[in-house]
Amino acid sequence: MDKRTLFDKFHRVDTNISSVGEDLKEIQEKMNHLIEENATLQIENQHLRDRIEYMTKEIVPNLEESEPEMSKSRQNLQKLYEDGFHVCNVYFGTRRIHDESCVFCLDVIYGEREQQS
Template sequence: MNQPDPFTDFQRLSAEADNLAHDLAKFRQELNNVLEQNAELVIENKHLRGRLNDLAPQSEHGSQKDEMLPSRRNLEKLYDAGYHICNMMYGARRENNEPCAFCTAIIYGSGNRTNH
């Protein structure tokens, strides 16, 4: 019978452990990069939401809602139901009903368009 060589087994296990340690370090760096980027995006998102709230008219204001065209009111209903109405994500569900700057620009935009 062949007896396994303990030194060969040790070398193989040592190489596997080194590879795992290398992979783990690489994964840790990638995870740190993703977490850092996520933190930056959370801060930027919070800033943009505040800016959007400052700029976009609120839909609770009845005077503007009454002045809205029926087509925009329909788009607002779809948006309030939780769907994107912007051309980039049209029809997709808004996750957690998070606001979309593109959708709100379509609904509450000035409507000043030049005719060609």
């Protein structure tokens, strides 16, 4: 092998190694950035979990206490609705296709009604 060919091969190998080194440095910088971002997100996620736990303990029991209990007739309508049947006056007794929600049924079950005296 002559000196020129050897020098050209050495130069190509050196260029390739330099390129790989630059790629590795770029990947390492991105990896460091991702690790830092992941750590930040884990901390933020833990803070949010703590906040949700606090709110669940403090607020939800208060809401449950303030909600009036559903009457027996509405509980029966809710059971029929959960079994897949309409309970509204529009589609009463027909089966709900693919258990889709029905605004009319939900209003009948959970809607606010005026007390009739």
